[in-house]
Each structure stands twice: as structure tokens, then as C-alpha cells.
Amino acid sequence: MEEINWVTAAAIALASAIIIVLIFRFLRHRRGRFDAIDGMEGHDFEYFCAQLLERRGFEEVSVTRGSGDYGVDILAEREGITYAIQCKCHSEAVGIRAVQEVYAGRDFYDRMVGVVLTNQYFTDPAVRMAKKLRILLWDRGYLDSLMEEE
DSSP states (O other): OHHHHHHHHHHHHHHHHHHHHHHHHHHHHHHHHHHHHHTOOHHHHHHHHHHHHHHTTOEEEEEOOSSSOTTOSEEEEETTEEEEEEEEOOSSOBOHHHHHHHHHHHHHTTOSEEEEEESSOBOHHHHHHHHHHTEEEEOHHHHHHHHHTO
């Protein structure tokens, strides 16, 4: 009987070790992927996001010109819904200014939905403002899910 318990315990320990190794590999892969993204310049990030959106089924995806873009970096459409997207590649949480910019840009470009897409997360004031102004916030987790679908 003791021998069976020992075999069971060894099997559980081995399975646990395998699961831990797989989790660490997944986290290292995910962190490595974001290392490349976090190091991008703003315009490179915009083109990266535009390509990612195209691969996710968005159509008529275009990157606006760098200056004078009225707070919108990407124009896109999906299933008849038009989007104005502000991209922010930052090292810290994104604040309310990005929300304000895309709110104005959405109307300037006559788009249905305004979005701020970032490699980071958003400050609490930005989240509150976006909710009030009906702006979508696509954060690091959302960006990760877009990349996972590949």
C-alpha cells in the first residue's frame, strides 16, 4: 500500500513540475514578445497595430499622417462599423489626454467608434472619462489577445 502511495505522489510531483515548466515558458514567451513592442517608436507601433488589425478582419485600415492627425492614428472598418484609433506606445499608464484626443478625432473623421490602443494600461481618470465619452480602451491585455489569435 505504501508503494502505491509513493508512486502516486511521484506522479503528482512530476505532473506538477511539468505544469510549472510550461507556465514559465509561456510567461517568458509572452514577456519577450512585449519587449519588442515596448521598444517601438510611436510610428512603428502605429503600423504594427494597423497590420495586426488587418489580420483580425478589419478592412480599409489606414494610418493617418504623423502630424495634424487630430488625435487619430488609424482609420478602420469592421462589419460596417467605422473606427478612429489612437495608438499609444508608452512606458507608463496612459492618461486622459489620449481619450480626449480620440474623442475629438472620432467626430472629425466622422467615425462611429473611438478607441485608444496601447501597449500599457490606463489611469483610473482615463477609464472614467472613456466610459463617460463612450471611448473604447484596448490595453496591454487586449493587445495580447489580438496577438494570441495569430
